[in-house]
Amino acid sequence: MARKLTATSLAIGLLIGMPALAQDSTPGRPVTNPGTWISAADYPASALRNAEQGAVHFALTYDDTGMPTTCEVTASSGSSQLDDTTCRILMARARFVPGTKHGKPVGDTFRSSINWRLPGGGGGNGLNVVPAPTKQQMAFVVGADGKVLRCEASENGGAWHEVAPGTGLISCPVGKRFAPAKDTTGRTVAKRVTVTFTIAVDDAS
Template identity: 35%
Template sequence: MEAARAEIEGTTAFRLEIDRAGMPQRCIVTISSGSASLDNATCDKLMVRARFTIPKDARGRSVSDIYNGRITWRLPDADAPAQLPSIPHIMKVTFYVNPDGTTSDCSATLNDVEPGPSEICAAQVLGRHFPIQTDASGKPVRQKLRMVMGIEKASD
């Protein structure tokens, strides 16, 4: 937000160290955008949202990995009209909250077509903790949940 208020744009190059579970463990800015706030936002967002297919060695064992990439930060064109997706646009994200509050087994549909955009699971669900779900006796349980987001025409 600080960079947006200052109308700063730029590209940050980074390296992520990925653990055996496909989760980023460390983010290093390899080429700065020239803005500390953009560089920090790059690593902050990647550490929270990035998820990778678990890398395997020749024997099929999980191994750590490195991912290099770039993020370009651009300000929206204030004069451009807002873009809406096709209507209706109904996104359904189905996932499980495990007994410890972690999430797993996420899938998404867009307008009831599978698969929906895979990045929606990483952005909205995976890697986050949700309130622990309990049964009638108060014991933590694994619970299937669905989040529904959409845009549709409203009648007057």
């Protein structure tokens, strides 16, 4: 039976069958819990604005070192943003312990799905629902030399957590450079830049 792993506003359904293996073979496996690969902080801002949600089914192929080599969407969510974001993040974050055959490491293909759900969920009658109020923030630190050092994210006032390069609300720009900020004396200083995406739901007048 499929096992479902959940993350805030997201769910990963593991669809992997375990084939019969010869005694001299062992199956590969993810290094970390697949349910931690994608979080609510990764929900594309444009998909949130357009109330896009759905399940992305994918096939993630990895080599004999456990590194992903290709990601294919096998069944679309109906949103190109969600489909593209899923594969981009999986290629960056997923890692595997390769299986073995005749004592040598071999690559394989990991098949599963990501179910992107809008905050507040969706109705079962096929109708769109009014999004629930939500606040998502992403911050990045620009060093005194102008180089982006790290990114963090927070959902609905929760604890801040690290965001991987190229992911998150605005695509974490770690490693990129900006013109260095200066204080009133002209000395270059580090800065923390915070981007906030908010959904407010109020009574209509």
